Amino acid sequence: MTAPAPIADSTLAREARNQADEPQSHVARFGRDEPLMMDCGTALAPWQLAYQTYGTLNADRTNAILVCHALTGDQHVANDHPVTGKPGWWTSFVGPGRPLDTDRFFVVCANVIGGCMGSTGPASTNPDTGAPWGLDFPLVTIRDMVRAQAMLMSRLGVEDLFCVAGGSMGGMQVLEWAALYPHRVFAAMPIAASARHSAQNIAFHEVGRQAVMADPDWRGGRYLEEGARPRKGLAVARMGAHVTYLSESALHRKFGRRFQGRDAPTFSFDADFQIESYLRHQGITFVERFDANSYLYVTRAMDYFDLADEHGGKLADAFRGTRSRFFVMSFTSDWLFPTEESRAVVRALNAAGASVSFVEVESDKGHDAFLLDEPDMFAAAKGFIDGAAAARGI
């Protein structure tokens, strides 16, 4: 199977309230007869996932890899982003000769349900009202994201995944995949992730949500209908979150206390320090590509994630009887998803008798290390993938 041609949908395009409704990628549509059964009790229909593919599915359909994206990622893993024009978010990991080698594997990545790059989410049109869903969109969980991806993979003719891989929220999805569809996952690679969102991480997310909701242009979530956008609030949320993705040492190395374009303070509230200028830029550019309500929904999905709780309180029970092989990776300077979280996953996998390897990569780049150039990470991931491929005979 090669990548299908993008499908145009003039109806959807007409109704689109923002660029997210016109995905420059493939779209899998599910009608009223194929609802997404969600944890909140809603049967969502119709719905759709926007996705990208790279490489070719082999004749045995045994070489498919699903990549799961993080909070503000999307399906554009290894192609230039249609909105920003920048390279995909994981070109270091996915491509010819990369650990997820598109010369060997058929790589799929879908925008999560609740997202804003073409998958159904709060910015999509509610078919019952003709208006954007806004806060009427049902709350999404990590498990809902995975259920949606499973239906997509079936649609693509892939019942058995060679590998599911992802970092941060993507890693949460990997763990959920292994727990929910163990028979469909040959290998699982959760990176810089955890089996439950910590109190501190919930706290940071809540601050971001409050920043969005504090913006009067959020309009109680109805900003699309009212022609507004809560840009300032979303930018503040992004700035705050961005600080948590980096380590103090990375910030010190990149910016230190250096002033922006001068040697001394201005004694004003201008962006005196380079770090201030950098953060403001991060906030401003983010709002051009991301929907504020999607930000609320996807952060909430992470907060709700607690894989042990889904299995009677015992994390090992989430993986009982699994035959998947696991490769867990963390980074020394990641204080948002610290190594201890990965160790808890590894302990549970060991208790469940699973095959698991674990690597803590020495890096000073913080949580975002999984997106950056980390040769040790590439080498370790490539070793795991190549070994798994040999075991599967591909």
Next chain:
Amino acid sequence: MTAPAPIADSTLAREARNQADEPQSHVARFGRDEPLMMDCGTALAPWQLAYQTYGTLNADRTNAILVCHALTGDQHVANDHPVTGKPGWWTSFVGPGRPLDTDRFFVVCANVIGGCMGSTGPASTNPDTGAPWGLDFPLVTIRDMVRAQAMLMSRLGVEDLFCVAGGSMGGMQVLEWAALYPHRVFAAMPIAASARHSAQNIAFHEVGRQAVMADPDWRGGRYLEEGARPRKGLAVARMGAHVTYLSESALHRKFGRRFQGRDAPTFSFDADFQIESYLRHQGITFVERFDANSYLYVTRAMDYFDLADEHGGKLADAFRGTRSRFFVMSFTSDWLFPTEESRAVVRALNAAGASVSFVEVESDKGHDAFLLDEPDMFAAAKGFIDGAAAARGI
């Protein structure tokens, strides 16, 4: 000397735009002939500091201790707060039988210049316009705060301080006191502090400032004149900052992933988790007692603080020739002002040949540990103070 009676100023009270202008504490006023010479080049006059005192100055005037408050603290160290009605912020440390024993010492604490509890700041009236200063107030530095305190202490007849003590931003002031007025400081106790604000800390502060400025009710800083208050923006800033004051383990112990008043998620954006409810409460209560522009000014002062930079780039030169004795304290779980920052201060003091003791207190309470019940901290501080008092013969 006993504490002077509070001074009423009906003119100031009339002009007051908020409760901060009517301090329920003593006020030291400095006229046009006693300007505060500020780092930004401004000679501020007239100006005032609101302050509290506890205990009695001895006949030799050798038993005065200056306590320096943190970012959102104020002069109400050991008495009930006039706005919130809650106990003072350091009753654990200051009082009869406490490490800073008010039966033995004369303890003074002043609201910093730029603050909002009665000291001159952006909410005060600009005498040239009759309107609140707003952003026309000159930018403040830690050194300016210390210069103002030094003038206050002279006004109170105290040229030599037995001790200067404080945590966080208060600890920055302690270090600045020791560097700027070494002959006036017998003992210095900086707690959970650093000699320069880190890139990560500047970043968190900038997010908070942007949250305030994103609130349309901030009105470009002119909210007092326009009868508005940027409550939502300031609440978001406080929520974000509050997360940084606690450790993940403290958050986990206090809140974990527990839901608020129920067993399961609501699948909504209500405060589902206890930590969310707690943070929202922190934000809401903070805006009742703090001025938004003061928040901008005082965070900025911390960002600008770089004691080494004030001394040609070498921190040891800030303390060269000092005869003060130092006691530096940090907390194991403080990731905002980690122990490494205190170690850098200790190394510089050692290089300068200063007398210095250092204790890293084992605590899981994060940066806020210095405000909380930490017996090891009390014991260590009391030991230092008692030893210094014996050395000074008081």
